[in-house]
Amino acid sequence: MSADDMSDGAAPHDPSPPVRVLLAEDQVLIRDSFKVLVDATPGLAVVGEAGTGTEAVLLARRHRPDVVLMDVRMPGMDGIEATGHICADPACAGVRVLILTTFDLDEYVYASLRAGASGFLLKSATAAELLSAIRVVASGEALLAPTVTRRLITEFLQGSHPxxxxxxxxxxxxxxxxxxxxxxxxxxxxxxxxxxxxxxxxxxxxxxxxxxxxxxxxxxxxxxxxxxxxxxxxxxxxx
Structure with a gap:
């Protein structure tokens, strides 16, 4: 009698693979907090941590995560430049970038989206909003805070960008x-x-x-x- 014959007839449990997340944040305490939060959430897993934009690009190529949670201001190569490298790399075709930003970084938000970011999240977001944002970006959606995104882009484009x-x-x-x-x-x-x-x-x-x-x-x-x-x-x- 095979193992299948001895089973109760139930279909084997085949859970979906977790959403793989790369953290790019130069402040260790914040990065560690993100790691604890993500790894403790069913269906999500941290596959790498970067403290600079250069590291983020290298780790994105190595691990090919589903989502890169990218800070904008990092030493050396910043998050915008790193986003551009990742999104332009054919080896990272399935990698999506979620930018972390604040209200006073209008120009950075616009530049990030132009560089290929799938969306952004305000640093004032709650833990639940962060986890939801990661899932939304991983699913192929974008513009996680549509009202705020529209406001930021609108105000910036009223400047010197015809x-x-x-x-x-x-x-x-x-x-x-x-x-x-x-x-x-x-x-x-x-x-x-x-x-x-x-x-x-x-x-x-x-x-x-x-x-x-x-x-x-x-x-x-x-x-x-x-x-x-x-x-x-x-x-x-x-x-």
Whole structure:
């Protein structure tokens, strides 16, 4: 009689692999706190720790985590430059970067998103918000605090950053432009569907095509494309 025959017939338990997290934070006490929190949470696991941007890039290439929790201000290579290296590296194609920032770093937030970050989290966030943010980014979503993100980008773009022509925007259909505009305004898929009288599935299809045409990693990059392409202005971004 095989082991299977002796079993009670229940299917073997095959838990999903944990979300693998790389911590990039130069302050050891904060980094240790993040590690304790993440490792104590079911479904999450720390696979590496970096104290500089250079270390973050090296460890991202070595471990290929699902999410890099990246501080902006670190000695040597900062978090923005490190994010750019990670997001541009084909070996790190599946790695997503979640930036840690504060309200007074508007320019850093914008630069981080342009560098390829999937979103950002304010350092005033609670432990529950941090854990939720990691899961959301790992799942492929972005813009973890849409209202704040929109506010920061809007205020920064009212400065010295005029609209630019984004490569690939000429290939976007009129309907896709409408969807991209609403993504840039911070609307969810359900809100876009209601606004354009489409199904949520159709909106997801349009967003998938936009990601491919604009060579965007995720929704965060579509927001940047909407602003830089002139589809959304600073005033449009306000709600």
């Amino acid at each position: 609209a630019q022509v984004v490569r690939g925007l000429d290939d976007v259909t009129p309907r896709e432009r409408e969807v991209l505009t609403l993504v840039g305004r911070g609307m969810s898929n359900a809100e876009i569907a209601g606004h354009l009288h489409l199904t949520v599935g159709t909106v997801k299809t349009h967003i998938g095509r936009l990601l491919a045409k604009l060579r965007a990693r995720d929704r965060a990059q579509l927001v940047i494309a909407a602003y830089e392409g002139g589809l959304v202005t600073g005033q449009d971004g306000r709600r």
